[in-house]
Amino acid sequence: MKVLRLNVLSALALLSILSSSTIAYGAVLFRDDFEGTGNVSGNLWDLPQFPVPTPGPGEPNPTFLGRTQLKLHERPAIVDGVAQLELNTFNPRNSNLGPGEVPSFFGSEIISTQTFSRGNGLAVEARTRINTPDSLGISTQRGLVAAMFLFDSTEVSSNQFLFNEIDFEFLTNDINNVEAGEAPRVLTNVFADDPPGRGDPAFINVNNLDLTEFNTFRIEWLPDEVRWLVNGNLIRTEAAFTGDLDVNIPETPLNLHLNFWAPAADFADAFDNSLQPAFSLAADQSFFYEIDFVQVEQLQTTSVPELGASFGVILGVGLIGLWKIHRQID
Numbered sequence: 001m002k003v004l005r006l007n008v009l010s011a012l013a014l015l016s017i018l019s020s021s022t023i024a025y026g027a028v029l030f031r032d033d034f035e036g037t038g039n040v041s042g043n044l045w046d047l048p049q050f051p052v053p054t055p056g057p058g059e060p061n062p063t064f065l066g067r068t069q070l071k072l073h074e075r076p077a078i079v080d081g082v083a084q085l086e087l088n089t090f091n092p093r094n095s096n097l098g099p100g101e102v103p104s105f106f107g108s109e110i111i112s113t114q115t116f117s118r119g120n121g122l123a124v125e126a127r128t129r130i131n132t133p134d135s136l137g138i139s140t141q142r143g144l145v146a147a148m149f150l151f152d153s154t155e156v157s158s159n160q161f162l163f164n165e166i167d168f169e170f171l172t173n174d175i176n177n178v179e180a181g182e183a184p185r186v187l188t189n190v191f192a193d194d195p196p197g198r199g200d201p202a203f204i205n206v207n208n209l210d211l212t213e214f215n216t217f218r219i220e221w222l223p224d225e226v227r228w229l230v231n232g233n234l235i236r237t238e239a240a241f242t243g244d245l246d247v248n249i250p251e252t253p254l255n256l257h258l259n260f261w262a263p264a265a266d267f268a269d270a271f272d273n274s275l276q277p278a279f280s281l282a283a284d285q286s287f288f289y290e291i292d293f294v295q296v297e298q299l300q301t302t303s304v305p306e307l308g309a310s311f312g313v314i315l316g317v318g319l320i321g322l323w324k325i326h327r328q329i330d
């Protein structure tokens with residue numbers, strides 16, 4: 001009997017090793033290659049919507065970021081297979097400001113009409129570049145932010161919001177850092193039922209990254225971790241197992257956003273005083289955040305046996321062994 005028990009245990013151990021192999025596969029839930037001509041699809045993308053009723057003084061207006069009014073009616077153009085999110089230094093309101101109204105930029109945001117639940121895991125991937133030569137055409141205009149993020153906000157009481165959000169943010173200030181011999185970097189952030197504002201941000205240096213060329217950025221949103229990848233390389237993990245004492249992993253369904261805007265001075269890393277609103281169409285300058293494609297995958301991490309030939313042979317040998325032992329005992 002001892003021999004039999006050992007063989008059964010080893011067979012079970014072998015089975016458990018084989019069956020603990022995990023595979024992750026992605027079912028594509030959403031993809032836009034921005035092919036064709038015209039403007040980004042209204043079926044796939046919403047524009048920001050001005051709050052109703054109109055916010056009073058000091059009340060939040062999610063369509064105004066930093067110094068930028070997001071365009072509420074102009075869909076980004078598709079040019080040569082790329083969605084062009086445009087920021088203009090001239091907001092038409094600037095030529096006819098009301099009392100107390102400050103001049104602003106005119107920026108862009110697109111928001112997936114589809115809402116995505118995390119489930120066992122969700123991955124968002126986009127290939128993007130920043131196309132923002134300065135007025136002399138010799139360098140990159142400072143003071144702009146391009147972002148790709150998953151987002152939802154919940155109003156917990158009157159005008160009090162909690163954010164769930166996972167971000168990549170690309171600062172044109174950091175493109176100029178590279179010219180100054182400093183490391184290229186991206187800004188990552190994550191909010192899990194957190195108030196608007198800081199979140200849990202981290203600038204991550206990425207060697208040889210050129211944000212003016214196309215790069216692939218990926219967010220993996222898993223039950224126990226959030227991962228940020230640049231061109232396939234993992235650059236940040238938000239998870240308890242790293243020893244992080246402030247772990248933020250959103251639980252609620254989120255929408256995918258891409259936007260392009262000019263921050264105010266309170267976002268010191270991203271602000272630049274050389275970028276100022278224009279007061280006439282003739283003085284307008286235009287900058288672009290270009291999206292080649294964006295896709296969302298549902299990730300399934302499942303424990304399955306590897307049903308390869310070797311597994312079949314090992315299983316067969318094990319069963320024959322058990323049968324022989326069984327016969328000996330009989």
Ligand SMILES: [Ca+2]
Pocket residue numbers: 191192193194247248
């Ligand atoms: Ca938090």
Ligand SMILES: [Ca+2]
Pocket residue numbers: 200238244245246247248
């Ligand atoms: Ca953290």
Ligand SMILES: [Ca+2]
Pocket residue numbers: 033034035080081082291292293
């Ligand atoms: Ca494309």
